Amino acid sequence: MMIKKINKKEFKELFNNLKEKYNIAAPVLVDKNKKSLVEYQYIDDFDRIVWNKQPDSSPKNIIFPQNTPVGNDYKRKQFYNQEQESLILGVRSCDIEAIKTLDQVFIEDEMYVDQNYKQRRGKITLVGLSCPERNKSCFCDALGFNPVESEYAPLYIFKEENEFWIKVKDEKFEKDFVNLPDGDQEKLKELIEKRLDTFKESSFDLDIPIPLPEKEMFAADIWEEMSEKCLGCGICTYYCPTCYCFNFIWEGNDGESTKYKNWDSCMFSTYSAHASGHNPRDSKDKRYRNRIMHKFSYHPLNYEGLGCVGCGRCIDRCPVNLDIREALKLTEKYLSEKGGAKSGKN
Ligand code: SF4
Numbered sequence: 001m002m003i004k005k006i007n008k009k010e011f012k013e014l015f016n017n018l019k020e021k022y023n024i025a026a027p028v029l030v031d032k033n034k035k036s037l038v039e040y041q042y043i044d045d046f047d048r049i050v051w052n053k054q055p056d057s058s059p060k061n062i063i064f065p066q067n068t069p070v071g072n073d074y075k076r077k078q079f080y081n082q083e084q085e086s087l088i089l090g091v092r093s094c095d096i097e098a099i100k101t102l103d104q105v106f107i108e109d110e111m112y113v114d115q116n117y118k119q120r121r122g123k124i125t126l127v128g129l130s131c132p133e134r135n136k137s138c139f140c141d142a143l144g145f146n147p148v149e150s151e152y153a154p155l156y157i158f159k160e161e162n163e164f165w166i167k168v169k170d171e172k173f174e175k176d177f178v179n180l181p182d183g184d185q186e187k188l189k190e191l192i193e194k195r196l197d198t199f200k201e202s203s204f205d206l207d208i209p210i211p212l213p214e215k216e217m218f219a220a221d222i223w224e225e226m227s228e229k230c231l232g233c234g235i236c237t238y239y240c241p242t243c244y245c246f247n248f249i250w251e252g253n254d255g256e257s258t259k260y261k262n263w264d265s266c267m268f269s270t271y272s273a274h275a276s277g278h279n280p281r282d283s284k285d286k287r288y289r290n291r292i293m294h295k296f297s298y299h300p301l302n303y304e305g306l307g308c309v310g311c312g313r314c315i316d317r318c319p320v321n322l323d324i325r326e327a328l329k330l331t332e333k334y335l336s337e338k339g340g341a342k343s344g345k346n
C-alpha cells in the first residue's frame, strides 16, 4: 500500500495528469430546474469539484445511467472517451457500498450477468472520500457500515482542509501516484481514529434481525400506517444508490430505433401490473412493503449485505417527509411486540 499527501495545488496538477489517461467524474454543482444540486459528472476542471457536501445524487448515475442506449445502434453522444478507463473521484463510503450491491446483482449473480453494466463498470475505478462528519439524515453506521473508509474502493482520499491524503491500495495504480510526496502512515492512522471517534455515538439505535423474517413481515399489519402519506412519485428510488429496477423502451422509427434501458420504480402503481390487468401490488402499502422488504429481507436473503446503505437521500428527497428510519423503528416495535425478532435466515 502507498500513502501520499498533497496540497490542493499539487492535487490540481495530479488531476491534470490523470485526465490525460482517464475520464474523470466527480461531484460538481449543477443547476437543474433552477435548483442547485451536487451531482457526479464527467469533468475536465479540477476547480469544479465539490468536496464538502454529500452529493445530492449518487454515482449510480454514472455507472448505471438513468437512460442507457443498448444494442448495436449506440448513437447517443457520449461526453467521455468510451475507450478510456474512468475514475470516479470523491465517492463516499455509503455510495461505495451501494455500488458493491449493484455489482452483486448485475455482475456476480450467476443467474444473469448484465453485459451492458459489466462492460461499463469494468472500466470504472472508485476513488473513495472519507466522511469527516455525519449529515442529519445519514445512518450508514447504524446499519454497520464504516463512514470513514470502505474496503471496496482501491483508492481513497482523506481530505483535511486543503490537504489530501491518498491511499493507493491497488498496485495497478501506483505508477500514477509514485512521484507525489509520501504521507506519514502513523499520522493518517491518527486522523482515521479521530474521525471514527466522531461517529462513536450511533446515528440511531436499531435492533432488527437481518434478513427481516419474510413471512412474518409480509403479513404484518404495519404497512398501511407507514405508507399512508406516500404519493408514489418514485423519487426515493431514483435517488437511492442501490435501487436498480429498470425497463426497456424503443425510440425512433422502424429501422432507426434505439433501445433504451431506463430506470423504473417499484413505487409506481403500474410497475408490477400484468398484461392481464392483474396487479399484485395494487395499493401503496403493498408497494411500500416491497421497498422495505427488498432492502432488508429479499436482498440479504439472496446476496451478502443489505439493499440500503443508510445514505439518507430518500429522507431528504421525499416530498411528504417519509423517513425510512421511522419505518425501521416501526418494524422493530412490531417484531418486539410479537415476542422477539428472528432472522429470516433461521
Ligand atoms: S419519495 Fe416519498 S412519496 Fe415519493 S414514492 Fe418515495 S416514499 Fe412515496
Ligand code: SF4
Pocket: 236, 239, 240, 241, 242, 243, 295, 307, 308, 309, 310, 311, 312, 313, 314, 315, 324
Ligand atoms: S433506501 Fe434511502 S437511505 Fe437507504 S440507500 Fe436508498 S436512499 Fe439511501
